[in-house]
Amino acid sequence: MTTLYPNIEPYATYPIAVGDGHILTVEECGNPEGIPVIFLHGGPGSHCKPHHRAFFDPAIYRIILFDQRGSGRSTPRGNLQDNTTWDLLADLETIRKKLNIENWVIFGGSWGATLGLLYAQQYPERVLGLILRGIFLARERDIHWFYGEDGVNRFFPKQWHEFTQLLPEGRWETPLAIYYNYLTSNDIKEAENAALAWANWGNCVVTLGQTTQLLEQSAEIAEIFNEARIECHYMFHHCFLEENQLLRDVDKVADIPTILVHGQCDLVCPLESSYLLEQQWPAAQLRIVPAAGHLACEPEMIATLVEATNEMAKMVATFWKN
Known part of the structure; x- marks a missing residue:
């Protein structure tokens, strides 16, 4: 069974001020010249963890992780002021521009998948591909x-x-x-x-x-x-968000290569959400993990996600410009 890549340390960690008094902690690891991929953690309110770096081949990917507003190592911690979904989308654009990235792969689970899909709908020209796990449609x-x-x-x-x-x-x-x-x-x-x-x-x-x-x-x-x-x-x-916004606007990402990964036994975000997306999204491939629930750290889920990142690297390699 496919497992996580070996643990790695960031080659750069730095604060990025995004306005409204919020300062995000951003880190990069892997290959500085590789395919850019940004990891979007769940929650909202959770944070990135060391093993999140290991879903990606460090020889192929330039791996970017950050803690969202008020979360983890970002400050001020727990702050709700100027902390909305739209602020987080603006933060992603700030990070992208700060790191001089033209476009990137989006990897997100649960709330991170929600945020990733919404970002792609707002900025489709900036997205090489999407890997979305256990998606939450926020209806x-x-x-x-x-x-x-x-x-x-x-x-x-x-x-x-x-x-x-x-x-x-x-x-x-x-x-x-x-x-x-x-x-x-x-x-x-x-x-x-x-x-x-x-x-x-x-x-x-x-x-x-x-x-x-x-x-x-x-x-x-x-x-x-x-x-x-x-x-x-x-x-x-x-x-x-507006009611049913993510499903309503799926046509905006119709041509973006996408892999949806969902546990059959997910009781947090039932499989119905990914199934509905697949039905309306020709470019999306749905991978159902029979024995998995919601967590990304279950062995079968890890295997499916790592295989997805490897496959995505091949899918986007032909049109990614270094």
Whole structure:
């Protein structure tokens, strides 16, 4: 089975100011003269990790990773001001221009796939190809599936009950609004409790119920809080997108080489999303991973993604200009 490439270190790491007080941490690794590829992490509010560099052949790709606004090593951490989907798209263009890149491959999973597809729809001339994993279409039904009643909560009734314990009685139908109020509250204890509950619910679904509860005493409480705060901010505001926008505008990327990768057992972003895209997108190839869920680190998913990056390098090599 295909595995990740060996771990590598960046040959350059630097801050890039993108305006509004936000400074992104950007790193490059691999081949400085290779095919540019930018890795878009999920969340929103998560961050890049060392193994994310290893999905790409370092001899072929110029690998670019960055932490999105308010996330990971970017500052100010957890900041919601001037932090919208459209700000993130502008940031991608700032990075591209700063690095003097004409066009690049986009690699994103979950929320990263959402952002990558939207970027391609806005700047199709800048995209060599797309590799999108476990795509989240950010429709009302997709958000409700994860944070509303009669969705994925039916698979995890005990954990859903724990998630809704913080809600006022009779308000289970609007958890996003209430959690948003908690996570933006000046009451630090209330906000941290909400962040832990938010993270526990998300981790439960992502790992198919195999994770243990996060501890309030964890040294990572600040990171948990920042991630929950940003993710809730985006979900509460419907990711700052119009309803069904990504499917509606798929014709804008009709000719871009694309590989969609989706786990058959993905309960975070059901396979339906990638299937609907494939039906409307002649250039897209859908690779279903039968035994995989949502996580990119599962062995079968790793194999499929690495094979996809190798294949994409061959697909774009004929028209990529160094």
